[in-house]
Amino acid sequence: MSRLKDRIAVVSGAAAGIGKAIAVRLAAEGAAVEILDIKDASDAVNEIRAAGGQANAELCDVTSEEQIAKAVAAIAARHDHVDILVNNAGILSGKTPWHELSYDEVNRFVQVNYLGYFLVSKAIYPLLKKSEHGRLINVASRTYFLANPGQMAYVAAKGAVMGMTRVMAKEMGDDNICVNAVAPGMIATEGTLAHSNEEAFNRVMMNQAIKKRGKPEHLAGLIAFLASDDAELITGQMILCDGGGYLH
Ligand SMILES: NC(=O)c1ccc[n+]([C@@H]2O[C@H](COP(=O)([O-])OP(=O)(O)OC[C@H]3O[C@@H](n4cnc5c(N)ncnc54)[C@H](O)[C@@H]3O)[C@@H](O)[C@H]2O)c1
Numbered sequence: 001m002s003r004l005k006d007r008i009a010v011v012s013g014a015a016a017g018i019g020k021a022i023a024v025r026l027a028a029e030g031a032a033v034e035i036l037d038i039k040d041a042s043d044a045v046n047e048i049r050a051a052g053g054q055a056n057a058e059l060c061d062v063t064s065e066e067q068i069a070k071a072v073a074a075i076a077a078r079h080d081h082v083d084i085l086v087n088n089a090g091i092l093s094g095k096t097p098w099h100e101l102s103y104d105e106v107n108r109f110v111q112v113n114y115l116g117y118f119l120v121s122k123a124i125y126p127l128l129k130k131s132e133h134g135r136l137i138n139v140a141s142r143t144y145f146l147a148n149p150g151q152m153a154y155v156a157a158k159g160a161v162m163g164m165t166r167v168m169a170k171e172m173g174d175d176n177i178c179v180n181a182v183a184p185g186m187i188a189t190e191g192t193l194a195h196s197n198e199e200a201f202n203r204v205m206m207n208q209a210i211k212k213r214g215k216p217e218h219l220a221g222l223i224a225f226l227a228s229d230d231a232e233l234i235t236g237q238m239i240l241c242d243g244g245g246y247l248h
Contacts, residue, residue: 003228005030007133008079012062012120013089015041017189018139021216022086025224027053031084034075036060062089062116072123081130084227087117088139092191095150106153113157118164134177135227138165140238142183145246162238169236178235180226185242187214209244
């Protein structure tokens with residue numbers, strides 16, 4: 001498939017997990033991928049290049065405006081525009097009752113999972129505006145709808161991402177940029193495996209209409225579709241990809 005031939009895509013948090021699968025899939029569909037991650041992303045870059053795709057990575061903490069500016073300058077030196085931005089870099093949550101959370105713990109989720117998306121979007125916007133196929137896709141979470149007890153900080157930050165997505169969709173309509181959010185169910189990655197065991201993954205799966213375990217590749221496929229011309233009239237939406245675990 002070459003739906004994204006010659007498109008330039010930036011994916012945050014693509015050194016591992018869902019972000020890596022997104023980067024691999026967008027590259028497989030023809031996009032040149034630029035990865036922003038706080039960790040070394042050479043595994044993802046090498047995998048994409050070995051398959052004949054194009055990829056580069058910049059080390060970057062998405063909470064630092066200074067590091068983002070440096071990374072975006074490096075991307076701008078390679079490309080005169082960006083077609084696709086996927087905000088995905090995030091931290092996952094264990095369970096703590098809301099009244100036991102400290103200011104710093106809540107602030108960390110707001111900084112990474114919400115302000116990180118805002119700061120990267122803002123820095124990429126001048127390049128995205130130059131695209132004729134602009135797409136901004138935010139990885140949110142279906143946890144927002146489930147309101148999982150013990151995950152207040154995470155859920156609130158992901159809810160803010162949904163609000164941000166809706167307003168950005170309206171504001172960027174005149175630039176012809178489609179802005180959408182995707183909401184994964186529970187997917188086994190380094191981030192979730194740190195907080196959940198096999199039994200939890202199976203319990204979640206048994207509550208789904210389609211009883212299959214969610215994989216990073218499921219999200220990657222949805223994002224490749226949203227990035228493609230087939231989705232040119234879809235904007236301001238939040239699309240769940242959780243096997244029908246939550247119906248809204
Ligand atoms: N895995 C799930 O079940 C699930 C469910 C719903 C939503 N999500 C969301 O999907 C996204 C990816 O999650 P994942 O499960 O792949 O997590 P993960 O922990 O496996 O990977 C996250 C990636 O983001 C990077 N990252 C973290 N903080 C960063 C920062 N400050 N700056 C730059 N990069 C940073 C990490 O280095 C890593 O490469 C997150 O936004 C998460 O909230 C995941």
